[in-house]
Amino acid sequence: MNIKGFTYSAVAAGIRKKERLDLGLIFSEKPAVAAGVFTKNRVKAAPVLLGMERIGQGRAQAILVNSGVANACTGKNGMQAARTCSGLAAAALGIDENLVQIASTGVIGEQLPVEKVAAALDELVGGLSPTGHEEVARAIMTTDTVPKTAERTCTIGGKEVKLLGMAKGAGMIMPDMATMLCFVMTDADIAADILQHHLLRGVMQSFNRITVDGDTSTNDTVLILANSTAGNPEIIAPDTVESTIFGAALAGLLKDLALQIVADGEGATKTVTIKVINAANEDEAEGAARTIANSSLVKTAFFGEDANWGRIIAALGRSGAVFDQDSVDIAFGDVLLVHGGLAQGAAAEAKATEVLRQKKFTVTVDLKTGQATGEIYTCDLSIDYIKINADYRS
Amino acid sequence: MNIKGFTYSAVAAGIRKKERLDLGLIFSEKPAVAAGVFTKNRVKAAPVLLGMERIGQGRAQAILVNSGVANACTGKNGMQAARTCSGLAAAALGIDENLVQIASTGVIGEQLPVEKVAAALDELVGGLSPTGHEEVARAIMTTDTVPKTAERTCTIGGKEVKLLGMAKGAGMIMPDMATMLCFVMTDADIAADILQHHLLRGVMQSFNRITVDGDTSTNDTVLILANSTAGNPEIIAPDTVESTIFGAALAGLLKDLALQIVADGEGATKTVTIKVINAANEDEAEGAARTIANSSLVKTAFFGEDANWGRIIAALGRSGAVFDQDSVDIAFGDVLLVHGGLAQGAAAEAKATEVLRQKKFTVTVDLKTGQATGEIYTCDLSIDYIKINADYRS
Numbered sequence A, B: 001m002n003i004k005g006f007t008y009s010a011v012a013a014g015i016r017k018k019e020r021l022d023l024g025l026i027f028s029e030k031p032a033v034a035a036g037v038f039t040k041n042r043v044k045a046a047p048v049l050l051g052m053e054r055i056g057q058g059r060a061q062a063i064l065v066n067s068g069v070a071n072a073c074t075g076k077n078g079m080q081a082a083r084t085c086s087g088l089a090a091a092a093l094g095i096d097e098n099l100v101q102i103a104s105t106g107v108i109g110e111q112l113p114v115e116k117v118a119a120a121l122d123e124l125v126g127g128l129s130p131t132g133h134e135e136v137a138r139a140i141m142t143t144d145t146v147p148k149t150a151e152r153t154c155t156i157g158g159k160e161v162k163l164l165g166m167a168k169g170a171g172m173i174m175p176d177m178a179t180m181l182c183f184v185m186t187d188a189d190i191a192a193d194i195l196q197h198h199l200l201r202g203v204m205q206s207f208n209r210i211t212v213d214g215d216t217s218t219n220d221t222v223l224i225l226a227n228s229t230a231g232n233p234e235i236i237a238p239d240t241v242e243s244t245i246f247g248a249a250l251a252g253l254l255k256d257l258a259l260q261i262v263a264d265g266e267g268a269t270k271t272v273t274i275k276v277i278n279a280a281n282e283d284e285a286e287g288a289a290r291t292i293a294n295s296s297l298v299k300t301a302f303f304g305e306d307a308n309w310g311r312i313i314a315a316l317g318r319s320g321a322v323f324d325q326d327s328v329d330i331a332f333g334d335v336l337l338v339h340g341g342l343a344q345g346a347a348a349e350a351k352a353t354e355v356l357r358q359k360k361f362t363v364t365v366d367l368k369t370g371q372a373t374g375e376i377y378t379c380d381l382s383i384d385y386i387k388i389n390a391d392y393r394s
Helices: A046-055 A075-093 A114-126 A133-139 A192-204 A241-263 A282-294 A296-303 A309-317 A346-356 A383-390 B046-055 B075-093 B114-126 B133-139 B192-204 B241-263 B282-294 B296-303 B309-317 B346-356 B383-390
Strands: A006-011 A023-038 A059-069 A100-107 A148-156 A159-168 A181-186 A221-226 A271-279 A329-332 A335-339 A360-366 A372-379 B006-011 B023-038 B059-069 B100-107 B148-156 B159-168 B181-186 B221-226 B271-279 B329-332 B335-339 B360-366 B372-379
Touching: A006 A114, A006 A133, A023 A046, A023 A114, A023 A133, A023 A181, A023 A192, A046 A075, A046 A100, A046 A221, A059 A075, A059 A133, A059 A181, A059 A221, A075 A100, A075 A114, A100 A181, A100 A221, A133 A148, A133 A159, A148 A241, A159 A241, A181 A241, A192 A221, A192 A241, A241 A271, A241 A372, A271 A282, A282 A296, A282 A309, A282 A360, A282 A372, A296 A309, A296 A372, A296 B383, A309 A329, A309 A335, A309 A360, A329 A346, A335 A346, A383 B296, A383 B383, B006 B114, B006 B133, B023 B046, B023 B114, B023 B133, B023 B181, B023 B192, B046 B075, B046 B100, B046 B221, B059 B075, B059 B133, B059 B181, B059 B221, B075 B100, B075 B114, B100 B181, B100 B221, B133 B148, B133 B159, B148 B241, B159 B241, B181 B241, B192 B221, B192 B241, B241 B271, B241 B372, B271 B282, B282 B296, B282 B309, B282 B360, B282 B372, B296 B309, B296 B372, B309 B329, B309 B335, B309 B360, B329 B346, B335 B346
Parallel strands: A059 A100, A181 A221, A271 A360, B059 B100, B181 B221, B271 B360
Antiparallel strands: A006 A023, A023 A059, A023 A221, A148 A159, A159 A181, A271 A372, A329 A335, A329 A360, B006 B023, B023 B059, B023 B221, B148 B159, B159 B181, B271 B372, B329 B335, B329 B360
16 A cells, blocks of 8 residues: 655665665655653663654654664663754655654664764665565564564545554563564544544553463554545544544554564464453453463463363463452353353363364353453464574674 | 481372373371462462462361362362362372362363373372472472472571472463462471462562562462471571571572473573563562563574574663663673663674583673662573474364
8 A cells, every 4th residue: 555655775784794675764855743751661672762752743744774783782882873863864855853763673782883874875765666465564564473563544535545564573572572563654634632642542451451471572663654645534533433433443453563563573483362251350351361361381281282271260360350250151152161160071071172173263261240341462372482482693 | 318207109190191290199198287379360270270279277187189170260160179279189098188289281272181080099198208308309300301499407496497399380380281380398497478478479589589480370380388397496487587587598408499490491591590680669670571581582582592682771770660772781690781771892702702602601780770689580582482382282
């Protein structure tokens, strides 16, 4: 999908390894309305600190992103490197430095080689093209096995509005070389605070609901640029029909990218939705789903295709959710394996095992305590996860 | 170590597999003072519910323990099975049924085969011997590769007081077949409430400070029986010199057993102490140490012998502990790898990698925020952990 007014470019700058795309640029011909969501980790990389500082103005015109080095835990030098790179990019593009957003993903604790970024900038800017987004999606990959992009269109005030997104991430959210990054470009005409509102809401329902290994990164960043070239009536309130249509399109795009990340989870062979229903409240529903989704024992049983509901109920029991152990139901797909806290026998287990053999399935846990529901998306924990992460930096 | 007045026996009752010790009995010739600590998991196995009910009386005379079946999530039938087994054991021993404690470890959701326990009881009681504790330690093993026992002696009021403990557990605390169980026998003369006080304090500093995979079990149980045959002046207050001596001996024994569990962690090749110093308070110190110790990425890096401090600082950043990312120090053994939030270079990393090659080492994280310290004991996450848990029930 091309969106009028946006161009993209990626080059191999040799930041950590040679001859792989590792530096990307997203450019909006005019300053765009911008919103961002950043890692909640107390340890924040230099580009995140700079991005948080700049996103407050609600505008941006370019995103410069590198893989290979996270520029995290790099102190004052790292902060200076981020500022220098953004300044160099601004100069090459002929725009205000404060309109440049920076993002990095890669090894923590190594300094960003500014001279390599500087040397590559001419080629990078020269290569800007309306069709280059796929290359940028490749440039931000680390342990990802596939580039991740998604697109949506919606109609607002009679005008077609486009959204184009890209993401990377394979450990969720792995602090070494698999930070989660996501960039979305849209031609919508929308006020900055409403854009921020919809972005945050979308992130809550997508990237904040996936888990590969429970870790979070120093560099996680989600940015959206809206350049208003669609010509729709400007969206200026959160709850109008137009705003809701835009929000739903954005949320759908973010969930699409989030599920691509889970499916590409390090070593993952299966994508699993953990759904907790009839909980006392939403916090308990989501907390219970998250505890189950993060349990190494549950995830390893998924890998082994073992309908080991004992591990699920044990994870549930430490989640803090209120329930009566003699009332709980557990289903794998549409197979009711546990009813009223009791196993439903060998035939049900055999059917549940069939469900587990699929690449994608849902585990539903009915707490019978209230009316709240929570969903978390996860993957299995495989031998390859260990291999990938044990051998990582070498 | 033999302790006067205690006898032990174990047999192969065929509860789940044939020809392996799976039923154990610990017997005190006279009713002993007793204390217990049980799982905090909301889902509790029938033997745990029965044990919690009975421990309130502060006395017990026998512990009947089986492996193979956890008798968890077994409903009313499971509760009835636990009561029936304790009644049968009481009859065979000629004691009050309420003085029998029951413990189980094994697969969740399967009913305990009462008839197999009943059929084995005569042989079990007939085999009681002062030297049989090693056999009981074997009978409670599941994925454990070695039986775990420890002993201590101390002198109280001029009398030698002995403590003998056994434990099982290899996943921490794995809800399938690797529940943590621990039984301690002592000849100390001690009041029930003081025994409970010291047991709880010891458990807090030992079993509650280890982690293999962050999971907790439906069946975790720690029991202590004190039969007063040592002839020491009865310990009746928590803070006397005698009480402190006893508490320290018990705490040391429990820590010894806890570290044996970590060292035998499923697939573990290394035992690692995570020590957080100079935190704002003890909760943050322990919480930070626990978050690091439970991180799959950190544990996999230990397995890969990769001095990947980026994963440690990222886990620290999501732990909730307060610190300044530009002040943190991290040491592997006595090698300072990160100082003031910055890597100390290739030479330090090479030395840190040497530390990681050891079977046992300490990672120290200095938050420089306050004076509190917290320690957690963990192991690495290996390919064998996945193999063990993926193939488990088959």
